[in-house]
Amino acid sequence: MVLNSTVSNFILGGYLQVGNLRYLYFMLTAFLYIVMVVLNTSLIVVICMNRSLHEPMYMFLCSLFVNELYGSSGFFPFLLTQILSDIHTVSASLCYLQIFCLYSYSNVEFATFAVMSYDRYLAICCPLQYHIRMTCNKAVIFIVALWLFSFMIFFITLSLNIRLSLCGNIMNSLYCQNYLVVKLACSDTKVNNIYGIFATALFFLVTLFPILFSYIKILKICFSGSRQTRQKAFGTCTPHLVSILNFTFGCCCQIVQSRFDMTSVPRVLQIILALYFLILQPLLNPVMYGLQMSNIRKIYTHLLC
Template sequence: MMLNSTLSTLSFFVLGAYVHVGNLKYFYFLLTAMLYVVIVVANTSLIVVICVNRSLHEPMYMFLCSLFVNELYGSTGLFPFLLLQILSDIHTVSASACFLQIYCLYTYANIEFCTLAVMSYDRYLAICCPLQYNTRMTPDRAVVFIIVIWLVCFVKFLITLSLNLRLTLCGNVINNLYCRNYLIVKLMCSDTRVNNIYGLCAIAVTVVVPLLPILFSYMKIFQVCFSGSKQTRQKAISTCTPHLISLLNFFCCCTFEIIQSRFDTTSRSSVLQNFLSLYFVLLQPLLNPVMYGLQMSKIRNTCKHVLCYKLLAGRRDQMQMC
């Protein structure tokens, strides 16, 4: 299906990756629904735990709360769409819904990276400057960081999207499970120099600005680990391990996303291509609640306390009824 029209008059896109779903669509639907439920329950539970418990109203946990909210935001931009497309026999998506999904997923990725960068700086202050931590990273300053990250990421990609809306498309078939900005840009047959220049500048800002505090923070943390005492190394490992795993996983997600978007992957199996497409917004929302929920002792102890309180309350109610 080819369209020779401006983007403003385009009515829909065709998603070509769903031709391989076949008779397994109900299995894929159940699996996707289960994953989405797990993501929503896990991230929402930790958000509630952090918000309700006053002892967790510290910068580190405020950044974690922002991270969990972002996981819900990114997952909601993808999973309901996937569930609808899996069950549908006609795999089309309206142009407005497609660009809304692109906006959600790309702002999700930008917010994720920037939040991880600020968290690395927070860990640097806690480990390398413990005496100055409470003055240099206050809860109010953490709130300012979070607000700035969300606002800048929303505005930055809004400009990218507005630049794309003015261009002319020569096709409407996207060979992917969901909408991607670069795959739509590849369908454009008008001059994209302004888009490319702004895209390169945006990528440089998106990658370089968060990467600098990450590299600086972990260089300083590793220096303290190698030159400090055994107790200092243990503290650094316990506090940085979840963040490092989350950071490395996010880099893997971005690498797979770039490979899928920029290079020809038609020689690979459809199952592998679909897995790489979903890995970008699947594993991170699943991994972060598990890593931080299990590794951060305050969160773990608070969850145990809430669970035990509910169990005791339930038993007390049963005894009163008897």
């Protein structure tokens, strides 16, 4: 892969000049990052160290928490250095690396949601066949496949974009974004656009279909089943649905910001919306699943005591 030699660095124009307040923002951001790392890492350790949690559902949760660490580590150390810097620049190679980390993180997140939806469908709609149709070995295959698929589909996109000739290096953003790099291109982007549409359609078909299919089936069971079935479905699906909706909202905010004119929106609100899916998701998931899943909650409480 050959990097574009016409641009050696990018300028990020999304930061505010905050003077000495930068140290306060640095400490707040560092605290958030430490909390994310501690919460996600502790739950990964709890799941890995307790054999009673070596079940497909918890293996998918472990994959989700690993992805939260991956996405956070691809962004927060970079953000911390930018907060303390007066000149908000990033080298081209680091910029492309960050783009790959953040977009593959998003892909893995949605793909994990899709697999978790199918797992919940089997547990609620086919409880007698669950341990036959969803074994630990199959769960491992699902996890490896979703990570490889998510990485591969965006790696090709980024490989095409890196070869573009750029006529500028200024991004009005807090971090590097794939679409903003393409907007700076002065060469033909037809191939990039065609593959981008194809990859997006393929990815959403692969991830959205299992989610919709699973929850349509679960809703049918809830409406026709017993009260106990409805309570079980509500208890196991609520954190999953909240997580999907929260992450989808955050990604939509980021997409709208990068593609439309946001000059009429206050800069502080722009910054909050740009950071929403990178901050709230890694904080929300471990807290929500840790509190909701009784097995995790009991073991975690036992370890703390």
